[in-house]
Amino acid sequence: MGLVNKSPTLLKGPTNVLVYSVGILNSLCNTPKMKTMASNDKSANFLKHYGYDLLLGSIAAFYILMVPYTKVEESFNVQAMHDILYHRFHLDNYDHLEFPGVVPRTFIGALFVSLVVTPIVSIATLLHLPKFYALLIVRMALGGIILSTLRFFRRQIRNKFGHQVEAFFVILTSIQFHFLFYCSRPLPNILALGIVNLAFGYLLQGSFYAALNSLVFATTVFRCDMLLLLCPLGLQLLLTRKISVWGALKHCTGMAFFCVGITSLVDSIMWKRFLWPEFEVFWFNSVLNKSSEWGTHAFHWYFTSALPRSLLAAYPLSLFGFLVDRRIRSFGFPVLAFILLYSKLPHKELRFIISSVPIFNLSASIACNRIYNNRKKMIWNLIFFIMLGLLLTSLVGTITTFTASYWNYPSGHALKKLHGFHSDADEQWVHIDTFSAMNGISRFCESDLPWRYSKEEQISLQEFQQRNFTFLINEHPVINGFKCLFTENGFSRMHIKFGFPPILLVKEPKVYVHGNLENKVVVNEIWPGCP
Numbered sequence: 001m002g003l004v005n006k007s008p009t010l011l012k013g014p015t016n017v018l019v020y021s022v023g024i025l026n027s028l029c030n031t032p033k034m035k036t037m038a039s040n041d042k043s044a045n046f047l048k049h050y051g052y053d054l055l056l057g058s059i060a061a062f063y064i065l066m067v068p069y070t071k072v073e074e075s076f077n078v079q080a081m082h083d084i085l086y087h088r089f090h091l092d093n094y095d096h097l098e099f100p101g102v103v104p105r106t107f108i109g110a111l112f113v114s115l116v117v118t119p120i121v122s123i124a125t126l127l128h129l130p131k132f133y134a135l136l137i138v139r140m141a142l143g144g145i146i147l148s149t150l151r152f153f154r155r156q157i158r159n160k161f162g163h164q165v166e167a168f169f170v171i172l173t174s175i176q177f178h179f180l181f182y183c184s185r186p187l188p189n190i191l192a193l194g195i196v197n198l199a200f201g202y203l204l205q206g207s208f209y210a211a212l213n214s215l216v217f218a219t220t221v222f223r224c225d226m227l228l229l230l231c232p233l234g235l236q237l238l239l240t241r242k243i244s245v246w247g248a249l250k251h252c253t254g255m256a257f258f259c260v261g262i263t264s265l266v267d268s269i270m271w272k273r274f275l276w277p278e279f280e281v282f283w284f285n286s287v288l289n290k291s292s293e294w295g296t297h298a299f300h301w302y303f304t305s306a307l308p309r310s311l312l313a314a315y316p317l318s319l320f321g322f323l324v325d326r327r328i329r330s331f332g333f334p335v336l337a338f339i340l341l342y343s344k345l346p347h348k349e350l351r352f353i354i355s356s357v358p359i360f361n362l363s364a365s366i367a368c369n370r371i372y373n374n375r376k377k378m379i380w381n382l383i384f385f386i387m388l389g390l391l392l393t394s395l396v397g398t399i400t401t402f403t404a405s406y407w408n409y410p411s412g413h414a415l416k417k418l419h420g421f422h423s424d425a426d427e428q429w430v431h432i433d434t435f436s437a438m439n440g441i442s443r444f445c446e447s448d449l450p451w452r453y454s455k456e457e458q459i460s461l462q463e464f465q466q467r468n469f470t471f472l473i474n475e476h477p478v479i480n481g482f483k484c485l486f487t488e489n490g491f492s493r494m495h496i497k498f499g500f501p502p503i504l505l506v507k508e509p510k511v512y513v514h515g516n517l518e519n520k521v522v523v524n525e526i527w528p529g530c531p
Contacts, residue, residue, distance in 0.1 A: 215229060
């Protein structure tokens with residue numbers, strides 16, 4: 001309150017709002033007055049040390065609670081965590097043996113997260129809470145793990161570039177959608193992201209062999225494509241004589257053999273055959289180039305689509321940061337080389353390069369800091385207002401993208417709504433088709449008796465009438481022998497128009513829930529119906 005009373009004009013205009021905000025964030029760590037208060041006030045001390053973590057964690061938790069469901073890309077790890085928590089040593093009941101996917105993935109990440117949350121999930125089970133709460137728990141835990149590695153990186157930013165750059169790093173990360181939305185999603189890319197955050201932190205710290213070992217771990221265990229980041233970084237460190245060839249061999253060879261050994265041991269047991277998962281992924285994607293069967297993009301797609309969407313305001317600001325501060329260029333070179341090398345592969349997705357976001361945000365934070373410190377100068381004042389506009393645009397873009405993502409998991413919402421209709425039936429069989437399984441439904445979404453579930457594939461529409469399914473959740477609006485009970489809308493596209501709001505999200509029916517006409521539950525219950 002003292003700040004406001006002494007300088008009420010701070011709250012007037014967008015320029016002073018940002019000045020005030022950055023000042024408050026920075027003062028939590030810097031001002032002598034706050035340091036004095038922190039020694040006598042535990043809450044102030046907590047904010048001083050964990051205020052940034054609380055902000056980023058709160059946003060990530062909001063995304064988890066609002067969009068709890070998962071998609072097909074996350075299916076292996078989310079099903080693996082479910083099976084580890086609920087089936088434990090009964091491997092024959094594990095989902096991956098029935099639905100192995102295109103390539104095998106490692107259980108290391110799923111095992112680690114499951115071990116962390118086992119006590120909490122056990123308590124939830126004793127309280128007879130639905131398994132859905134376990135999904136929230138594992139996602140919260142994963143998000144916490146990833147953000148803790150980001151905290152390590154952020155602390156190195158503070159040590160090397162100062163508190164103010166760290167504050168801008170937090171602001172930029174907060175108003176970007178994809179990083180905090182994805183940080184709790186059990187993707188191999190996100191598991192690798194946590195290790196890459198550590199590598200970047202070690203790099204800023206000057207612990208070069210630790211950075212290389214982190215990338216060796218990420219490459220051999222979680223994502224073989226991290227080799228495209230490891231090689232440029234290793235080459236740069238060799239050329240700048242920060243490491244030696246002998247030192248790299250001495251420090252990293254043992255780590256590589258250890259990682260290959262541990263993942264081969266664990267995953268051979270879980271998959272019931274000898275394998276090194278990431279080698280098979282490398283062979284499938286890079287040697288056979290079969291990943292292109294899932295779609296291709298132009299060489300420039302990462303630079304013209306993925307990075308602008310994931311970084312928003314930080315994209316142009318990061319380019320400015322590379323220009324004005326030569327210290328960041330040495331960190332940016334391996335990341336730019338990583339994206340360029342990755343661009344050679346035809347199949348592209350934003351999540352493949354999400355590990356590059358922290359370095360781009362660091363460069364953008366340095367640019368913001370330079371602009372902020374020179375904002376009273378004539379030309380810099382104009383640049384400062386442009387920066388404010390970019391930050392505001394980022395916030396609007398994040399809100400819009402979040403709203404679209406909320407409607408992107410229609411089958412998860414459909415199954416939850418179906419569970420809301422109670423009945424006295426002894427057993428109710430629900431068939432979930434491939435589309436629905438890919439767009440929101442996992443084993444965490446299943447309920448206990450009387451509900452039973454099947455994901456049997458390659459059943460024709462005519463064959464459903466001859467089966468004993470009570471309900472069908474699928475993408476087809478009409479099925480003989482079944483009544484369409486209700487639909488669930490999903491995001492279709494964005495519509496830009498003149499007026500307010502300028503952007504409209506167009507939704508349309510994506511998932512249809514059908515009931516067997518021979519079942520008394522379907523006949524007697526009052527259902528919303530289909531349009």
